[in-house]
Amino acid sequence: MSSTTVAEFANELKKTPEILLDQLKSAGVPKAAVTDALTEADKQRLLGFLKASHGTVEPERKKITLTKKSTTEIKQADATGRARTIQVEVRKKRTFIQRDEGHPATPEPVRGVADVPAPSAAEPAAPRVDEAELARREEEARRQAELIRRQEEELVEKRRLREEAEAREREKAERAEQVEQQARAARAKAAAEKAAAAVTEGAPEAPEEAPAVADRKAAAEAAAAQVKEDAKVKAAAESKARADEEAARAKDLDERRRKALAEAEAIRAMMNAPARVLVPHKAPEKVAQEAKAAGVKGTLHKPTAPAARTAAPGAPGAAAPGAGKEVKSAKLSSSWAGDTAKKKEIKTRGDASGGVGRGNWRGGPRGRRGNDRGGQEERVQAAPVEARVLEVHVPETITVSELAHKMAVKASEVIKQLMKLGQMATINQSLDQDTAMIIVEEMGHSAVVAALDDPEAFTDEDVSAQLAEALPRAPVVTVMGHVDHGKTSLLDYIRRTKVAAGEAGGITQHIGAYHVQTERGMVSFLDTPGHEAFTAMRARGAQATDIVILVVAADDGVMPQTKEAISHAKAANVPIVVAINKIDKPDANLDRVKQELVAEQVVPEEYGGDTPFVSVSAKTGQGVDDLLEQVLLQAEVLELKAPVDAAAKGLVIEAQLDKGRGPVATVLVQSGTLKIGDVVLAGSTYGRVRAMLDEDGKPTKEAGPSIPVEIQGLTEVPQAGDEFMVMGDERRAREIATYRAGKFRNTKLAKQQAAKFENVFSELGAEVKTLPIIIKADVQGSQEALAQSLLKLSTDEVKVQVVYAAVGGISESDINLAIASKATVIGFNVRADAGARRLAEGNNVAISYYSIIYDAVDELKTAMAGMLAPERREEIIGSAEIRTVFVASKIGTVAGCYVTSGYVTRSAHFRLLRDNVVIYTGELESLKRMKDDVREVREGFECGIKLKNYNDIKEGDQLEFFEIKEIARTL
Known part of the structure; x- marks a missing residue:
C-alpha cells in the first residue's frame, strides 16, 4: 500500500x-x-x-479564465507627415463559471470586456467531454454516493448508541432520585420522632417548638417537588433538541444523496447523448463583400446602418446584436482566426471594417462601452485538446528541423530537449537514429525505425532471380597466426614461389589471395598479416573463409595474435586445422604448444578433441602433404557448393589506387561467375569490369566460385571487406551506390558532430596537444591498419588526429591540405609526385615514407613523446646549518651558515627546516663567502646566505638545498 x-x-x-x-x-x-x-x-x-x-456549505463554483494577448502594428502619420509604426497590444479576458443543474452556463462579466449573450437554439451546443473525464466523474459520483451511504449508516448507529446511553443515564438518574427521596423521607421521619419526644418530655418548657418543626418539614417537601419538576423540564428540552438535530442531519444527508444521484444521472445522460456538430461561423470575406455592396468606397464615407439598427428589437426575425459580425458560441472560442484577422487590419479615421460593430461611423466616446456590447462577437468554446501521441518514423539520419516537423513542434523545442540531454545542436544539424529516437521518446511520442524506400531492396531480386543449380566448389582456406611464425613461407612451399622474400621487412602487410591445384583438387588460400596492427584484415579473412589453418611456431608457442586468430575463427564458426611449424628447429617443443592450445579451447584429436594437428616444416616441406590432405578432408565434410551459371557475388579482399590503372580491387568470388563487362556494385562504388587479372598478373576472362581475381573499372576505391555483386542494370547500380554513399556520409557526420559536442566541455579545462597527420597508403587494408595503430597512441596529453586517410600517391591537394591543417604527411609504400615535392619544400611540410608499419608507429611515438611536457624532478645537492643570524637595516636578515653536506649553489632552491619540519620553501637571493659573492660553497665551509622574501630564521635551523631538473618523458 x-x-x-x-x-x-x-x-x-x-x-x-x-x-x-x-x-x-x-x-x-x-x-x-x-x-x-x-x-x-x-x-x-x-x-x-x-x-x-x-457538507451543508455550497461548494464554490469552478471558474475557467481565458486570457488572450496579441500584438499588431499600425502606421500613423505624425505632425511632420512621416509615417510611424506603432505597436498595439490587445488583451482580452473571459471567465466561465460552471453552471448549476438545469441552468445554462453564463460567463462572469469581466471589466473591460463586453457581455456575451446566451446561446440560442440555432447555435452549436457545448462540445462533449471525453470518455475518460466522463468515466472519472461517474466514478466520483458513485464514490460520493457510497460515502454518503456509509456516513448515514454510521450516523444511525451512533444515534442508536446515543439513545441507549441516554436511556441508561435516565434510568440511573431516576434510581438516584428515588434513593434521595427515600433518604430525605427517613431524615424527616427521624426529625419528627425526635421532636415529638422532646415535646413529650418538656412540654411546659418549650411550647413554641412544635410549629417550627412543622414549617421546616413543609419547606423540605416543597423543595423536593420543585427539584423533580425542574429535572423533568430539563430532560424534555434536551430530548427535543436532540430530535431537532437528528432531523436536520437526516435532511442534510437526503439532500446530499439526491445531489449525488442527480449528478450521476446527468453524467450518464451526457455520455448517452449524441454528439452535435459545430456550426461554422460566418467568413470575414463575406462581411467585406457585404460592406462593398453597401456602397463603401472610401475611408471617409459614412457607412450604411447595420441590420441590427434598422430592425425593431422586439420584432420577430430582427437581426440579433452583432449579426453582421462573425458568430461564435458562448462557449470557449474554437477559432481565434476572426479576432486575429480583425486585429491585423490598419485602423484609419474612416470605417475600414465596413461599419461592422460600430455605433456610428466615427466611433463614440471612450466611455460608451455599452454600444459595442450588443455587437460583440460571441465565442465558441473549444473542447479540451488531448495531447496527441504521434508515431514518428525515424530514418538512419535526420536533421533537427525535419524531426521537429514530424512531431509537429517547433525546432527550438527539439534543440532545447537536446541541450537538456547534454548535446548542442543547430536547426540544420544531422542526428543519428539513436539520438533522434531518444528525443522522440522524451517528447512523449512513439518512435519507430523508418522503413524507407531503400533501393537496396532490388539487390536481392537481381541475385535470387538468377540462382542456378549449386555445384561443388573448392574450399577457401585462410592462413592465420602470429607474426614471424611462418605463414607466408608455408604458402610459398605450397605454391612453389618466393612471396615471403619480397615482403618488406619479411612480414606480410596485405591479404594475399591464391589458388593452388593439387592432386586431390583445387584449394584457394588467403594469407593474412600476423602483426597486431592488422586485426581488421584478419577478421575479414576469417569471415570470407571456409577453413582456417592456424600456424603456430614450435619454438615460440601460443602468442597474442595466435589467441586473436582463434577467437576470429570461432566467431566465424569455421573449422580449424592447426599447423605446428618450424619442427626442424632444435628447440622445438610440440607438447608445450599442444598444452598451450588446449588452454585456449583448441583440443587435438589425439586428446579427444575435434581439431586436427599437423606438424610441418615450411623449410623442408615435411608434413605439407598431410596438411593439404587434412584441409581437403575437412572440405569434403563441409560439402561446399555454389551456383556457377549465375550472377557473381563475393567479397572485396583488398583495394588500392593505381596511378596508371585507377581503382583496383582484389575480390574473391563466392558464388556465380564473374566475367569481363559485368556491372559490379561494391559498397558505395560501382563500375563495369574492364580488365581482370589472376594472382599471377595474367589476364583472364572469367572467374568462378572460390577464385580470387583483381578487377579494374570501378569509379572509386571500395572499402576492404565490402560485398560485391553483379547487377543487371548500370543505372540501378549507380542509384544504389549513390544512396549508400549519402547514407554513409550522413551517418559519419552525425557521429562526428556528436563526438565533437560531447568533448567540447571536457577539453575546455585541459590543455591537450594534437598531432595532425595525413596518411596515404598503397592499399585500403594497410591504410586502415596504419590509421588504427596511430590512433591507439593517443594519450590524455597528446592526441593523434588523422586529418585524411586514403590510398594512392601523394598529390598537390594532399600537400595543400597539410598546409591548411599543419599536418605531417605519411606515405606508406607510396611516393609524392614532383609537383607535390616542390610544394612541400616551399612550405616546410614534412613528408615521411615508410614500408614497414613498425617504423611508422615507432617514429610517430617518438614525435609524440617530444610534444609531452617534461617531467620535473627535485635533486637534493646539499644541506647547511644556520649558526648565526645577522640583521642589517639596509640588507635585512642574513644567515651565517655552515655547509654540513654536499654543496650550495647560487641558483639552488631551499627548504627551511625547524625541528625537522619544513616551514618554508623558496630561492636564494645572495650567497657570499668572506664578503665576496660566490657561485658555489662546498661542504665544510662557512657562508652567508640571504633568503629571498623571507626573514623569519633562527639559530639552529636547517637549510636543505635542491635543484629542479627536467626529464624528457616517453609514451
Missing part, C-alpha cells in the same frame, strides 16, 4: 502542515509530526470528516 508523509500530502493540498495536522487531529487520525506517514485509510477518514463538516 502506498503512503506519503504529512508534509508531502500538505504540499499536494497546497496547505501548511500545521493546518493539516489540526484537521487530522479533529478527524481522529493521531498524527503528531509532519514526517509521520499517511495511509489511504487515513486519507479516506480525513475526507469523510471534511465532507461531514462542510
Whole structure:
C-alpha cells in the first residue's frame, strides 16, 4: 500500500502542515509530526470528516479564465507627415463559471470586456467531454454516493448508541432520585420522632417548638417537588433538541444523496447523448463583400446602418446584436482566426471594417462601452485538446528541423530537449537514429525505425532471380597466426614461389589471395598479416573463409595474435586445422604448444578433441602433404557448393589506387561467375569490369566460385571487406551506390558532430596537444591498419588526429591540405609526385615514407613523446646549518651558515627546516663567502646566505638545498 508523509500530502493540498495536522487531529487520525506517514485509510477518514463538516456549505463554483494577448502594428502619420509604426497590444479576458443543474452556463462579466449573450437554439451546443473525464466523474459520483451511504449508516448507529446511553443515564438518574427521596423521607421521619419526644418530655418548657418543626418539614417537601419538576423540564428540552438535530442531519444527508444521484444521472445522460456538430461561423470575406455592396468606397464615407439598427428589437426575425459580425458560441472560442484577422487590419479615421460593430461611423466616446456590447462577437468554446501521441518514423539520419516537423513542434523545442540531454545542436544539424529516437521518446511520442524506400531492396531480386543449380566448389582456406611464425613461407612451399622474400621487412602487410591445384583438387588460400596492427584484415579473412589453418611456431608457442586468430575463427564458426611449424628447429617443443592450445579451447584429436594437428616444416616441406590432405578432408565434410551459371557475388579482399590503372580491387568470388563487362556494385562504388587479372598478373576472362581475381573499372576505391555483386542494370547500380554513399556520409557526420559536442566541455579545462597527420597508403587494408595503430597512441596529453586517410600517391591537394591543417604527411609504400615535392619544400611540410608499419608507429611515438611536457624532478645537492643570524637595516636578515653536506649553489632552491619540519620553501637571493659573492660553497665551509622574501630564521635551523631538473618523458 502506498503512503506519503504529512508534509508531502500538505504540499499536494497546497496547505501548511500545521493546518493539516489540526484537521487530522479533529478527524481522529493521531498524527503528531509532519514526517509521520499517511495511509489511504487515513486519507479516506480525513475526507469523510471534511465532507461531514462542510457538507451543508455550497461548494464554490469552478471558474475557467481565458486570457488572450496579441500584438499588431499600425502606421500613423505624425505632425511632420512621416509615417510611424506603432505597436498595439490587445488583451482580452473571459471567465466561465460552471453552471448549476438545469441552468445554462453564463460567463462572469469581466471589466473591460463586453457581455456575451446566451446561446440560442440555432447555435452549436457545448462540445462533449471525453470518455475518460466522463468515466472519472461517474466514478466520483458513485464514490460520493457510497460515502454518503456509509456516513448515514454510521450516523444511525451512533444515534442508536446515543439513545441507549441516554436511556441508561435516565434510568440511573431516576434510581438516584428515588434513593434521595427515600433518604430525605427517613431524615424527616427521624426529625419528627425526635421532636415529638422532646415535646413529650418538656412540654411546659418549650411550647413554641412544635410549629417550627412543622414549617421546616413543609419547606423540605416543597423543595423536593420543585427539584423533580425542574429535572423533568430539563430532560424534555434536551430530548427535543436532540430530535431537532437528528432531523436536520437526516435532511442534510437526503439532500446530499439526491445531489449525488442527480449528478450521476446527468453524467450518464451526457455520455448517452449524441454528439452535435459545430456550426461554422460566418467568413470575414463575406462581411467585406457585404460592406462593398453597401456602397463603401472610401475611408471617409459614412457607412450604411447595420441590420441590427434598422430592425425593431422586439420584432420577430430582427437581426440579433452583432449579426453582421462573425458568430461564435458562448462557449470557449474554437477559432481565434476572426479576432486575429480583425486585429491585423490598419485602423484609419474612416470605417475600414465596413461599419461592422460600430455605433456610428466615427466611433463614440471612450466611455460608451455599452454600444459595442450588443455587437460583440460571441465565442465558441473549444473542447479540451488531448495531447496527441504521434508515431514518428525515424530514418538512419535526420536533421533537427525535419524531426521537429514530424512531431509537429517547433525546432527550438527539439534543440532545447537536446541541450537538456547534454548535446548542442543547430536547426540544420544531422542526428543519428539513436539520438533522434531518444528525443522522440522524451517528447512523449512513439518512435519507430523508418522503413524507407531503400533501393537496396532490388539487390536481392537481381541475385535470387538468377540462382542456378549449386555445384561443388573448392574450399577457401585462410592462413592465420602470429607474426614471424611462418605463414607466408608455408604458402610459398605450397605454391612453389618466393612471396615471403619480397615482403618488406619479411612480414606480410596485405591479404594475399591464391589458388593452388593439387592432386586431390583445387584449394584457394588467403594469407593474412600476423602483426597486431592488422586485426581488421584478419577478421575479414576469417569471415570470407571456409577453413582456417592456424600456424603456430614450435619454438615460440601460443602468442597474442595466435589467441586473436582463434577467437576470429570461432566467431566465424569455421573449422580449424592447426599447423605446428618450424619442427626442424632444435628447440622445438610440440607438447608445450599442444598444452598451450588446449588452454585456449583448441583440443587435438589425439586428446579427444575435434581439431586436427599437423606438424610441418615450411623449410623442408615435411608434413605439407598431410596438411593439404587434412584441409581437403575437412572440405569434403563441409560439402561446399555454389551456383556457377549465375550472377557473381563475393567479397572485396583488398583495394588500392593505381596511378596508371585507377581503382583496383582484389575480390574473391563466392558464388556465380564473374566475367569481363559485368556491372559490379561494391559498397558505395560501382563500375563495369574492364580488365581482370589472376594472382599471377595474367589476364583472364572469367572467374568462378572460390577464385580470387583483381578487377579494374570501378569509379572509386571500395572499402576492404565490402560485398560485391553483379547487377543487371548500370543505372540501378549507380542509384544504389549513390544512396549508400549519402547514407554513409550522413551517418559519419552525425557521429562526428556528436563526438565533437560531447568533448567540447571536457577539453575546455585541459590543455591537450594534437598531432595532425595525413596518411596515404598503397592499399585500403594497410591504410586502415596504419590509421588504427596511430590512433591507439593517443594519450590524455597528446592526441593523434588523422586529418585524411586514403590510398594512392601523394598529390598537390594532399600537400595543400597539410598546409591548411599543419599536418605531417605519411606515405606508406607510396611516393609524392614532383609537383607535390616542390610544394612541400616551399612550405616546410614534412613528408615521411615508410614500408614497414613498425617504423611508422615507432617514429610517430617518438614525435609524440617530444610534444609531452617534461617531467620535473627535485635533486637534493646539499644541506647547511644556520649558526648565526645577522640583521642589517639596509640588507635585512642574513644567515651565517655552515655547509654540513654536499654543496650550495647560487641558483639552488631551499627548504627551511625547524625541528625537522619544513616551514618554508623558496630561492636564494645572495650567497657570499668572506664578503665576496660566490657561485658555489662546498661542504665544510662557512657562508652567508640571504633568503629571498623571507626573514623569519633562527639559530639552529636547517637549510636543505635542491635543484629542479627536467626529464624528457616517453609514451
